[in-house]
Amino acid sequence: MSPTANHIGELGLVAVPTANQDAMVDFYVGKLGFEKRTDTPFGNRYRWIEVYPPSGTAGIALSPPPPDQSGEGGRRTGIILNTHNIDAAHAELRQSGVDVDAEVQRMGDPVPPMFWFRDPDGNSLLIVQTS
Numbered sequence: 001m002s003p004t005a006n007h008i009g010e011l012g013l014v015a016v017p018t019a020n021q022d023a024m025v026d027f028y029v030g031k032l033g034f035e036k037r038t039d040t041p042f043g044n045r046y047r048w049i050e051v052y053p054p055s056g057t058a059g060i061a062l063s064p065p066p067p068d069q070s071g072e073g074g075r076r077t078g079i080i081l082n083t084h085n086i087d088a089a090h091a092e093l094r095q096s097g098v099d100v101d102a103e104v105q106r107m108g109d110p111v112p113p114m115f116w117f118r119d120p121d122g123n124s125l126l127i128v129q130t131s
Contacts, residue, residue: 011058013050014079016123017065021049023120024062031096034060053081074122086113086129093117093127 018024028034028051037059038050052059060079083089086104094100099118106113114128 013059013061014077015061015063016075016077016079016119016121018062018121019065020120021047021062021064025049025051027098027120028060028062031093031098076124079125081125081127082130083127084130086115086127089127090115 016024025036025039029036032053034051034053036049036051038048040048042048046064049062050059051062090100090104101115101117104113104115112129112131114126116124116126118124
């Protein structure tokens, strides 16, 4: 058993810094269908916001940028979201105005079908079809 096996249980949140939290909430809740579970002021001018996929237990913290960063996006977040129907997810997001890849990538087994999309700050997330 590893030294951390009894102390680290699961992934809870991934932080995505943003300078415009309201626009990001509109995107994640309005376009992706996430649930906003936390929106709490802290410090003098900050808010801590957490959004979660409707059936997920890990969420995304739409946090203010660190003091030494502008909050400009364009990051590859490393966030991978799952779907059971990649084509329907791609079509729905494209139809709602989300910046999605032109096509679903189909590389063949064992790699599942997938596509990238970008949030309003230009941060990239990946959607992958699960079986």
